[in-house]
Amino acid sequence: EYDSDDNIVNQCNFDSSIRAVTPRKSGFIIGTKDGEIYYLKRFNKSPKRIVKGHFDGELWGLDTDSNNPDYFATSGEDNRYMLWHAPSHKFLAEGIISNKKGRRSKNPKASTTSTQPAWKCARACAFSPDSKHLAIGTNIGNLVIVDLKTMKTVVEHDLNDYSKRKVTNQKGNWIQTMKYSADGKILAVGTHGSVIVLCDVNKNYKPIKKVLDAHNAGITHLDFSKDGKSIRSNCLAYELLFHKIDNNKLSHSKHDASSSK
Numbered sequence: 001e002y003d004s005d006d007n008i009v010n011q012c013n014f015d016s017s018i019r020a021v022t023p024r025k026s027g028f029i030i031g032t033k034d035g036e037i038y039y040l041k042r043f044n045k046s047p048k049r050i051v052k053g054h055f056d057g058e059l060w061g062l063d064t065d066s067n068n069p070d071y072f073a074t075s076g077e078d079n080r081y082m083l084w085h086a087p088s089h090k091f092l093a094e095g096i097i098s099n100k101k102g103r104r105s106k107n108p109k110a111s112t113t114s115t116q117p118a119w120k121c122a123r124a125c126a127f128s129p130d131s132k133h134l135a136i137g138t139n140i141g142n143l144v145i146v147d148l149k150t151m152k153t154v155v156e157h158d159l160n161d162y163s164k165r166k167v168t169n170q171k172g173n174w175i176q177t178m179k180y181s182a183d184g185k186i187l188a189v190g191t192h193g194s195v196i197v198l199c200d201v202n203k204n205y206k207p208i209k210k211v212l213d214a215h216n217a218g219i220t221h222l223d224f225s226k227d228g229k230s231i232r233s234n235c236l237a238y239e240l241l242f243h244k245i246d247n248n249k250l251s252h253s254k255h256d257a258s259s260s261k
Helices: none
Strands: 018-024 027-032 037-041 048-051 059-065 068-076 080-085 090-096 122-127 133-138 142-147 152-158 175-180 186-191 196-200 219-224 230-235 240-244 254-256
Touching (some): 059 133, 068 122, 068 133, 133 175, 133 186, 142 175, 186 230
Parallel strands (some): 059 122, 122 175
Antiparallel strands (some): 018 027, 037 048, 059 068, 122 133, 133 142, 175 186, 219 230, 230 240, 240 254
């Protein structure tokens, strides 16, 4: 803010560049590059944020907390995952998907308008049944597990090596869907490598080498039965398949050709 002699009498700093300013009788409405809108009173150095959201690329990842459906999480292609309270429409917290440095590929496997590299973009997320972890699937095929208490990454696995596709470079088998079993012991991850990878939660989310590979295209949706003994899944080849899950030995899980059971 300037006085009549063009001297700065007050200023306020924002974390992101300002894209729009609208003066009001009682202050200013300010919009930033990061999709935020603030209300700033004159001579007030602490602006009030009234809108928060994802701001770069597409937004695909969304899941509700099974313990409290009033809360949900989103994961986007802006290197952000966010926690929200649905009844109040309020943003609660956010975290960074990856701090890894690098440039965005000119031809990413997952087509996107985001300016971020693929390992900083995510199209799937899932709450663990105990609400302690958030699983995130990236556009480069990495599984990222976040501790929701600290908002820090606790483990990360590259699932590209489990792909069914026979190509020279297996990178870029992006993850579009994932679900926990009701008891929280298994995380099933569907990749665009045309496979479902079962991860043992109690063993630091260790991926099981023997994958469910009956699909003929990238996995788009999957879910567990209530007892955790079955998975049904869809893929880009318009297949609806069913799989038997061996909870005692995950490597014995297999495709179930009979949909009547």
